[in-house]
Amino acid sequence: MESAATRLAEIEANVARMCKPARRQPADVTLIAVSKTHPAERILPLLDAGHRVFGENRVQEAQDKWPALRDKFPDTELHLIGQLQSNKADDAVAMFDAIHSLDRLSLLNALAKAMDKAGRRVPCFVQVNIGEEDQKGGCSIAGLPAFLARVRSADIPLAGLMCLPPADTEPAPFFAFLAKLARDNGTEGLSMGMSGDYETAVQLGATHIRVGSALFGARGG
Numbered sequence: 001m002e003s004a005a006t007r008l009a010e011i012e013a014n015v016a017r018m019c020k021p022a023r024r025q026p027a028d029v030t031l032i033a034v035s036k037t038h039p040a041e042r043i044l045p046l047l048d049a050g051h052r053v054f055g056e057n058r059v060q061e062a063q064d065k066w067p068a069l070r071d072k073f074p075d076t077e078l079h080l081i082g083q084l085q086s087n088k089a090d091d092a093v094a095m096f097d098a099i100h101s102l103d104r105l106s107l108l109n110a111l112a113k114a115m116d117k118a119g120r121r122v123p124c125f126v127q128v129n130i131g132e133e134d135q136k137g138g139c140s141i142a143g144l145p146a147f148l149a150r151v152r153s154a155d156i157p158l159a160g161l162m163c164l165p166p167a168d169t170e171p172a173p174f175f176a177f178l179a180k181l182a183r184d185n186g187t188e189g190l191s192m193g194m195s196g197d198y199e200t201a202v203q204l205g206a207t208h209i210r211v212g213s214a215l216f217g218a219r220g221g
């Protein structure tokens with residue numbers, strides 16, 4: 001079986017390859033290694049290989065796993081990629097260096113308060129419900145301009161837009177649409193692309209790709 005470090009090098013090479021025709025620089029694409037469900041001993045080889053940017057989707061799981069790992073690797077950057085309940089805002093602000101799931105006013109208010117309390121401002125991506133799916137989180141497309149105005153006036157650092165395209169559909173049109181929304185609304189970062197579609201996402205402008213199973217192998221497997 002290939003090691004995670006080998007897979008990491010392969011994914012980085014793929015990112016660089018996709019950057020070329022898009023006239024982009026590989027350094028402008030941050031690879032977030034999504035370590036959710038994987039224990040510390042699966043994460044350590046990537047830290048040992050020099051990787052420092054990781055993603056988790058649950059506050060509690062991150063609190064269980066990461067303090068010990070961060071003692072050894074203090075320059076680790078931790079991204080929250082999963083949905084966040086407002087009552088976990090304090091914990092999220094204390095633990096994470098970026099939050100990818102800001103999608104509603106109640107959470108915006110909770111995060112602004114938590115950041116004031118902690119004296120620490122955590123950059124947030126606004127998650128957009130790009131496929132307009134009832135069951136998914138994310139700000140509605142129609143409501144995005146107004147929501148971004150609220151984020152900007154709340155003194156929360158706006159990192160950009162994030163999306164999770166509908167499953168089992170060609171993702172490219174959704175990535176292209178998120179990039180257009182970013183241009184139309186004057187936002188910078190684009191958090192889009194996972195194990196199955198990060199190459200497409202990079203071609204279409206992703207600045208942050210969230211890759212789990214392609215690095216760590218299948219979850220629960």
Ligand SMILES: *Cc1c(COP(=O)(O)O)cnc(C)c1O
Nearest residue numbers: 034057081194195210211212213
């Ligand atoms: C789990 C997860 C990922 C990573 O998914 P893979 O298909 O394993 O790469 C990316 N983004 C979010 C929001 C996730 O929950």
